[in-house]
Amino acid sequence: MNLHPCTAMMLAALAAAGCATRTYDTRRAARPPELLPARRLRPVVAVMEFENQSAFAGQWKLGGGMADLLITELLKTGRFVVLERQHLDDALGELLRQGRSLFRAEGRAAHGRLKNARYVLRGVITDFTVTGDASGWFRGAATGLRLGGSNARVSLNLRITDVETGEVVDSVRADGTARAGFFGGVVDYRQLAFGGDAFFQTPLGRATEAAIRQAVARILDRLPVEYWQPRVADIVDGAIFVNGGQNVGLTAGMEFLVREPGRPVTDPLTGDVIDVVAGRTLGRIRLTEIRPTSSVAVPVEGAGFSRGALLEALPPPRP
Secondary structure, eight states: OOOOHHHHHHHHHHHHHHHTOOOOOSSSBSSOOTTSOOOBOOOEEEEOOOEEOSSOOSSSOHHHHHHHHHHHHHHHHTOOEEEOGGGHHHHHHHHHHHTSTTSOSTTOOOTTOOOOOSEEEEEEEEEEEEETOSSSSSSSOTHHHHHHOEEEEEEEEEEEEETTTOOEEEEEEEEEEEEEOTTOOOOOGGGSOTTSTTGGGSHHHHHHHHHHHHHHHHHHHHSOOOBOOOBEEEEETTEEEESOSGGGTOOTTOEEEEEOOOEEEEOTTTOOEEEEEOOOEEEEEEEEEEOSSOEEEEEEEEOOOOTTOEEEEOOOOOO
């Protein structure tokens, strides 16, 4: 069927608009709550063992070793909650053993407390080479050491996947290079442990470290920023507990509007959340006690408050 040029242009515009449909996350705040200090949430990430697609075929287990280095560097930033999924079976095994009748109940770890990852980091090693190497592990003539030293290069590709949707949020590439000058590149890598102190003194170790640090910096730059959002955490004997205290800058006397969680609106074709309808207003509460990570409030007006209700900070009353 032939379409009129104007009709074809209109359909193309509608298709482009459909591709740009905005999606929403009903569970997390994409912007800081108004009238409150902005506090970023630490994303929970799981690091998987790297896949080695480089030409390196030595005795080092690059996949697990590179994942360990990435975990260490992520933890150094203090901006991630890191789950090491490759060793999760060990933790699960211990939990199952503690649940048996052979073990005493005192000191037993609680079930149902393992954290869920929001993002999974999967890495691929695409380059792990040294030119002018004398050990025989890498391509390149040993005479290169005498002529101009050795050069090391490490390249990584990482994919950031949203666990809930399975979508690849972003991908990052990181590269590290290092050079040993004249007479300074004689290294027998076969005698070194990957990730050890001596390894990081070599050109290959310095290149690995540079690539890992660059990867972490780019992951920080690409991960969606999420902010803490005040909510009702629990209600015990009439006391309303809020999911934040001194750690998020709350003070006694602050008042909050209490709302039911918003209702998501989904696209009937794709199932994507395209908007959120604000929940019904339930009332108002006032903070009376501020604790390190929680606060206690009393109702000022309204009723029917429950765990998970959204809180909107109200401006302080005018003097």
